[in-house]
Amino acid sequence: MSLSIRNLLAVLALTLVLGGCGGGSYVWGWYVLSPKLPKGQDNLLFLLSGVGYTVAVALCAIAISVVLGLLIALPTLSTNRYARAVSRTYVEILRSVPMLVMVLWVYYGLPVLFNVSPGVFTAGVIALALCDSAFEAEIFRAGIQSIDRGQREAADALGLSYVDKMRYIVLPQAIRRVLPPLGNQFVYMLKTSSLLSVIGLTELTRRANELIVTEYRPLEIYSFLVLEYLVLIMIASWLVRRLERRMAAADRQFQAKNNS
Amino acid sequence: MSLSATAPIMIDVRGVNKWFGDFHALKGVSLQVRSGEKVIVCGPSGSGKSTMIRCINRLEPHDEGHIFVEGIELTDEVRNLAAIRSEVGMVFQQFNLFPHMTVLDNLVLAPMRVRGSSRRDAEEQAMHYLTRVRIAEQAKKYPAQLSGGQQQRVAIARALCMKPKVLLFDEPTSALDPEMISEVLDVMVGLARDGMTMICVTHEMGFARQVADTMVFMDHGEIVEIAPTQDFFAAPKSERAKLFLSQILAH
Amino acid sequence: MSLTHTANRRPAKARRRLGALDLALLAALAAVCVYTALRIENGLNYRWDWRVVTTFLIKTDPATGRIAPNLLLEGLFTTLRLAFWGLAFAALIGVVMGVARTSKRLLPRLISGAYVMLVRNIPPLVFVFIVVFFIGSQILPVLGISQAVSEASPTSRWWLSLLFGQPALIENFVAGVFCLALFSGAYVAEIVRAGIQSVSKNQIEAGDSLGLSRIDLMRFIIIPQALRNVLPPLANQFIQLIKDSSLVSLVSIQELTFMAQDIQVLTNKVFEVLLFTGAVYFVICYGLSLIFSALERRAASARR
Ligand SMILES: Nc1ncnc2c1ncn2[C@@H]1O[C@H](COP(=O)(O)OP(=O)(O)OP(=O)(O)O)[C@@H](O)[C@H]1O
Ligand SMILES: [Mg+2]
Numbered sequence: 013m014s015l016s017i018r019n020l021l022a023v024l025a026l027t028l029v030l031g032g033c034g035g036g037s038y039v040w041g042w043y044v045l046s047p048k049l050p051k052g053q054d055n056l057l058f059l060l061s062g063v064g065y066t067v068a069v070a071l072c073a074i075a076i077s078v079v080l081g082l083l084i085a086l087p088t089l090s091t092n093r094y095a096r097a098v099s100r101t102y103v104e105i106l107r108s109v110p111m112l113v114m115v116l117w118v119y120y121g122l123p124v125l126f127n128v129s130p131g132v133f134t135a136g137v138i139a140l141a142l143c144d145s146a147f148e149a150e151i152f153r154a155g156i157q158s159i160d161r162g163q164r165e166a167a168d169a170l171g172l173s174y175v176d177k178m179r180y181i182v183l184p185q186a187i188r189r190v191l192p193p194l195g196n197q198f199v200y201m202l203k204t205s206s207l208l209s210v211i212g213l214t215e216l217t218r219r220a221n222e223l224i225v226t227e228y229r230p231l232e233i234y235s236f237l238v239l240e241y242l243v244l245i246m247i248a249s250w251l252v253r254r255l256e257r258r259m260a261a262a263d264r265q266f267q268a269k270n271n272s
Numbered sequence: 273m274s275l276s277a278t279a280p281i282m283i284d285v286r287g288v289n290k291w292f293g294d295f296h297a298l299k300g301v302s303l304q305v306r307s308g309e310k311v312i313v314c315g316p317s318g319s320g321k322s323t324m325i326r327c328i329n330r331l332e333p334h335d336e337g338h339i340f341v342e343g344i345e346l347t348d349e350v351r352n353l354a355a356i357r358s359e360v361g362m363v364f365q366q367f368n369l370f371p372h373m374t375v376l377d378n379l380v381l382a383p384m385r386v387r388g389s390s391r392r393d394a395e396e397q398a399m400h401y402l403t404r405v406r407i408a409e410q411a412k413k414y415p416a417q418l419s420g421g422q423q424q425r426v427a428i429a430r431a432l433c434m435k436p437k438v439l440l441f442d443e444p445t446s447a448l449d450p451e452m453i454s455e456v457l458d459v460m461v462g463l464a465r466d467g468m469t470m471i472c473v474t475h476e477m478g479f480a481r482q483v484a485d486t487m488v489f490m491d492h493g494e495i496v497e498i499a500p501t502q503d504f505f506a507a508p509k510s511e512r513a514k515l516f517l518s519q520i521l522a523h
Numbered sequence: 524m525s526l527t528h529t530a531n532r533r534p535a536k537a538r539r540r541l542g543a544l545d546l547a548l549l550a551a552l553a554a555v556c557v558y559t560a561l562r563i564e565n566g567l568n569y570r571w572d573w574r575v576v577t578t579f580l581i582k583t584d585p586a587t588g589r590i591a592p593n594l595l596l597e598g599l600f601t602t603l604r605l606a607f608w609g610l611a612f613a614a615l616i617g618v619v620m621g622v623a624r625t626s627k628r629l630l631p632r633l634i635s636g637a638y639v640m641l642v643r644n645i646p647p648l649v650f651v652f653i654v655v656f657f658i659g660s661q662i663l664p665v666l667g668i669s670q671a672v673s674e675a676s677p678t679s680r681w682w683l684s685l686l687f688g689q690p691a692l693i694e695n696f697v698a699g700v701f702c703l704a705l706f707s708g709a710y711v712a713e714i715v716r717a718g719i720q721s722v723s724k725n726q727i728e729a730g731d732s733l734g735l736s737r738i739d740l741m742r743f744i745i746i747p748q749a750l751r752n753v754l755p756p757l758a759n760q761f762i763q764l765i766k767d768s769s770l771v772s773l774v775s776i777q778e779l780t781f782m783a784q785d786i787q788v789l790t791n792k793v794f795e796v797l798l799f800t801g802a803v804y805f806v807i808c809y810g811l812s813l814i815f816s817a818l819e820r821r822a823a824s825a826r827r
Contacts, residue, residue: 094548108762108808109801110769112780117801120793125562165331166368170382170434171357180381184372206646210773217649234653238645245644266371266416 044229045236055223059236062219063244069133069208069215070201073140078194080141081148086178088153099149106146111207115139119211136208140201147197155190156182188259195252199245206241216240279306282438282469283328288337290323297323298334299493305438305471305486310464312480312501313473315490316516321473324490325440328471329360342437358386361431365443367423369415375402375426376411379433386434394433401429405459421452425459432463439463441472475520481505489513575792576799579782598782599803601688605699605768605778608687610761612704617711622741624716635712642709647770654702655774663694692777699768699776707764714760718753719745751822758815762808769804779803 045059046052084102087095106114118139123129130138159182167177209218220237224230283305290298298320305311313321326332327339330346330353339346341356370378379398383389389397402408405425407418415423424444431439444460445453457479464470464483474480480487480501487504489497489512497504497513508514582593592600623635642650672683672690680690687693722745730744772781783800787793 098548098552104809104812105805108766108805110766110780110804112769112772113783113797113801113804116780116784116787117797120787121797124793125559160366160368162364162366162368163370166362166364166370168331169329169357169360169362169364170430171354171386172382173354173385176385180373180385181370185370203644203646206648207770209648217646217652220649221652230652230656234649234656237649238641238653241645241649266414 040232041229042232044223044227044232055227056236058223059216059219059233059240062214062216063240065133065208065213065215066202066205066244069136069140069205069213070198072137073144073205074194074198074201076137076141077144077148080145082152084145084149085152085156088149089156103146103149106143109143111139111143111204112210114143115207115211118142132208132211132213135211136205136213140204140208143204144197144201148194151190151193151197152186155186155193158189159185188263191259192252192256195248195255199248199252202244202248203241279308281305282307282309282342283471284338284340285324285328286338286340288324288327288334288339290327290332290334290336297493298327300337301493301495302337303488303495303498305469307437308467308469309485310469310483311471311486311488312484313471313488313490314475314477314480314516314520315496319490320493321490322442323493325362325442325471325473328438328440329357329362331362354386358382358434359437360440361434361436361438362440363424363427363431363442363444365447367415367420367427367447369423369427369430371415374412374414375407375418378415378426379430382430383433398429398433401432402426404432404462405429406455419452420448421455424448424452424456428456428459428463438469438471441470441474443473443475445474445476477505477517477520489516491516571795572792573795575786575790575795579786579796594782594786595779595799597688598777598779601696601776601778602765602768604686604688604696605703605771605776606761606765608700609703609707609764609768612700613707613711613760613764616704616708617715620708620712621715621719624712625719639709639712642706643713647706647767648773650706651702651770651774654705655698655771658701659695659698659774663698668697669694695776699771699774699778702771702774703764703768706767707760710760710763711757714753714756715749717756718749721752722748754822755815755819758812758819762811765807765811766804 043049044052044055047056084099087099088103090096115136118130119132119135122135122138163181163185164177167181172181205213205215206217208215209221212218214222216237220233224233227233281304283303285301285303288298288301289296301320301324303311303324313325315321323332327334327346328341333348334346341360344352344356346352346356369375370381373381376395376398379401380389380391380394383394383397384391399408399411402411405428407422407425407429410418410422410426415426418426424447428439428444441460445456448456453476457476460470460472460479461483470483484501487497487499487501488495489504489508489510491512496510497508499509504513505517508517576595579593579595581596582591583589584591620635620638623631624639626632626635669691672680672693675683675690683693684690687696726744726748727740730740735743768778769780772778772784775781779800783796787796790796
């Protein structure tokens with residue numbers, strides 16, 4: 013879903029109204045985050061310092077999961093039923109496992125399995141990427157299947173190899189339909205990365221929780237946290253919308269008279 | 273058109289059966305095509321014409337029987353398949369040009385990737401064939417910017433760029449507006465003159481009379497009749513072919 | 524040129540047999556499994572001990588000798604209870620908010636729009652923290668639920684524990700349900716809105732021209748048609764809700780994931796417990812998706 017400035021304002025208004033209602037007994041203490049006080053400045057910087065990890069984790073995870081997703085999507089299109097079964101199984105299993113369970117699995121399971129302890133960042137990226145790869149695979153499958161069958165047949169009839177057929181014919185056309193949902197998936201990753209606070213990655217949510225322990229001002233700090241995410245996601249979805257428009261324009265150029 | 277009866281057999285289809293699920297789409301189809309022969313396939317809708325020619329370059333695998341192209345049998349063997357597909361060109365009803373590539377790129381892709389030609393050679397050859405189908409000036413355009421007839425001519429040129437020994441056409445003119453049909457048929461007549469081996473599914477009976485050596489009539493998944501063109505049009509042997517011809521020529 | 528005819532019979536399924544590629548694939552899979560198992564068993568001296576799972580599933584009550592569910596099974600029950608109530612309230616919230624999203628008046632549209640926007644654009648986990656903090660510490664104590672529960676009669680206590688789990692933890696449970704319902708409600712609202720808007724304008728105009736009231740229009744024209752478009756995404760959302768319910772383990776609601784982590788810390792049996800937990804979620808989610816798609820197919824064939 014897109015997030016426009018108007019909606020953001022509505023959200024803020026609602027939050028304030030709700031805060032006002034519920035806060036009959038609550039004394040706000042915005043001083044903890046006041047940019048005018050040195051303490052407040054420190055706190056703000058502390059909270060904002062999580063943004064690096066949030067963005068970095070999401071970027072790394074999506075990069076990996078795109079590659080994984082593509083590798084898993086390709087067999088679903090083959091005529092080989094075993095290859096199809098393997099990739100369907102992968103998708104169905106990974107889709108059904110809650111992200112939190114996956115995070116715990118990777119963080120606590122991998123060290124035992126491979127005798128190396130991944131840092132929280134690595135573990136987080138792996139967990140996010142694994143979970144997401146199933147969704148990525150579905151996106152690729154849908155994108156590739158939306159390409160007219162005649163395109164693949166024409167490539168076959170010319171004698172192109174499987175790799176060439178994918179590389180020159182199918183994927184360049186599919187990518188335009190796949191990029192917008194991939195962008196949304198990235199926005200989703202930004203949100204889900206908050207789960208990594210559980211294993212101690214100092215991203216936005218972790219920072220907020222840490223500050224709450226010292227300041228004990230949950231409502232103010234969580235409100236600020238929400239604001240951080242809203243802004244981050246607003247920027248990301250703005251980029252996605254731009255991409256969508258570009259892709260749609262390109263699509264129109266190629267499809268203009270094809271349906272006639 | 274004259275056809276030497278001693279020309280080598282190019283395509284040999286023997287007792288081919290094909291099923292789609294429980295539907296018996298090809299029933300014991302056999303057909304031989306000699307080098308340089310022009311075969312026109314006709315028959316009512318759903319009779320299995322497309323299925324048959326798609327089996328010849330294995331866009332559809334057949335379930336029983338044998339298909340040989342220049343003596344190489346079509347099987348799951350990947351090396352045979354690649355060799356055969358680069359010898360057998362195909363032109364589709366819906367053109368199936370690659371919309372994200374220019375006309376020129378459509379033409380040079382397969383020669384470069386499959387034959388390993390250099391871009392210069394491939395482009396030179398592409399321009400040669402584009403000139404031959406009379407749209408050299410459109411080389412830098414995208415398919416969507418061309419008319420249907422032009423697109424189909426590009427598709428023919430694309431198939432020619434692989435220097436195929438046989439060309440398969442599946443109703444190449446049925447997706448076209450009437451005024452564009454002749455420009456495509458003209459190109460095909462030219463190819464026939466130059467001695468290309470062709471198997472063509474079409475309902476253009478005037479074109480058939482003009483170029484075909486052999487007429488093949490299909491119905492319900494069977495080849496009902498195979499006859500030299502003159503004989504076929506003068507007096508079809510089977511009732512079904514008679515009925516079909518009378519219907520199609522009534523227009 | 525001969526015309527051969529063969530009998531109209533299907534060939535044996537020749538292409539079902541295993542090709543070289545299939546064998547290679549299966550071999551690779553088997554190799555990965557064996558390698559992993561060996562690695563765990565020998566290389567790391569990790570002792571598989573599946574008894575952890577069975578002992579924590581069921582226990583015998585030392586006092587009465589009766590069989591009772593242990594931590595894992597109790598956690599699973601809590602998860603199912605959470606899912607059940609969460610779904611019920613999410614549906615309620617979602618329908619109200621979804622209809623409000625398509626309202627002609629500005630205020631309902633603004634409120635529902637802001638709600639949906641807010642929920643969908645903040646991380647689920649942050650949402651859990653906020654709601655549980657807010658509801659748990661500010662609202663629930665005022666309602667006096669624990670008070671009411673502790674004064675309830677034995678039969679109603681029995682019912683309460685069947686529906687909501689341990690009476691002592693009921694307040695906590697309610698906060699969890701609220702949280703899931705409010706969260707999923709926003710997604711349901713979007714699905715409902717899309718469903719309503721998928722009904723064509725002509726249908727609405729036809730209803731209007733017959734003089735139907737807005738309620739009747741909803742009830743007889745829009746909802747029956749929208750329902751068909753809405754059911755598949757709703758089914759997905761329900762499955763998603765079950766997965767999301769694992770999040771409330773982080774605010775000490777003792778459902779499956781919470782219990783699993785507890786046992787993991789207690790016994791140090793990472794693989795058994797987490798594998799089991801993942802498998803349980805998979806069975807529930809995949810089972811549901813199979814059931815839903817079967818229902819969908821039946822509905823589709825009934826319509827024809
Ligand atoms: N992929 C497929 N799956 C199932 N049935 C198919 C498939 N392709 C073709 N058929 C069936 O096989 C029969 C023959 O189809 P085919 O396309 O070969 O007919 P055709 O003679 O080319 O007809 P037309 O003149 O309409 O193109 C038809 O009844 C069709 O329904
Ligand atoms: Mg056809």
